[in-house]
Amino acid sequence: AQKITQTQPGMFVQEKEAVTLDCTYDTSDPSYGLFWYKQPSSGEMIFLIYQGSYDQQNATEGRYSLNFQKARKSANLVISASQLGDSAMYFCAMRGLTGTASKLTFGTGTRLQVTL
Amino acid sequence: EPEVTQTPSHQVTQMGQEVILRCVPISNHLYFYWYRQILGQKVEFLVSFYNNEISEKSEIFDDQFSVERPDGSNFTLKIRSTKLEDSAMYFCASSERQFTGELFFGEGSRLTVL
Secondary structure, eight states: OEEEEOOOSEEEEETTOOEEEOOEEEEOOSSEEEEEEEEOTTOOOEEEEEEETTOSSOOEETTEEEEEETTTTEEEEEEOSOOGGGOEEEEEEEEESSTTOOSOEEOOOEEEEEEO | OOOOEEEOSEEEEOTTOOEEEEEEOOTTOOEEEEEEEOTTSOOEEEEEEETTEEEEEOTTOOTTEEEEOSSSSOEEEEESSOOGGGOEEEEEEEESSSSSSOOEEOOOEEEEEO
16 A cells, blocks of 8 residues: 655745745555656646656656655655746655555645745 | 646536546656545645456545546546535646656636535
């Protein structure tokens, strides 16, 4: 079984500042992948970044980086130089990489509001 | 850029009616999924589909739900007799590989059951 915990229901950040969205996970799978998705008010789910449990380096995609700490079972998303368009719901998710468990399990999400 | 498309974007139905939500996954993808999101809540897994059969389903996916890939391109979710609590956003997703890489999501179909 897999569990994702996002303890921040809402976060505020000023434009151009960096923000960290927390995510911790629990799984019995020896190998797994961690994902972050953005959901703007329009509702679609937009993939941001992926980290494999076997990856030696933290993933980065433009302004997004994933602070992966395997021993702590955390996969925090860091958004640098926040923009107004970053205001959205952010979901952390994971999937096992073995057996038949290919589904994504999502956390409850963090609503980020970027202010001027 | 290839994308997952879903229709309808919004459907309103009466309780007890049948509803079919349609999805066209990305053409070279082999794994298909349905998720739902009740307003303000987290995204929940319903079912995964591969090689023309269900590979995994959640406890939410009871006998009222079914999925089908009728023609090699569409992937449908049918709810036979809708209940009020089926009101949610339903997302279709597809992926190229079983385990690695992201799931590509459609824009969702909002179902409102009255």
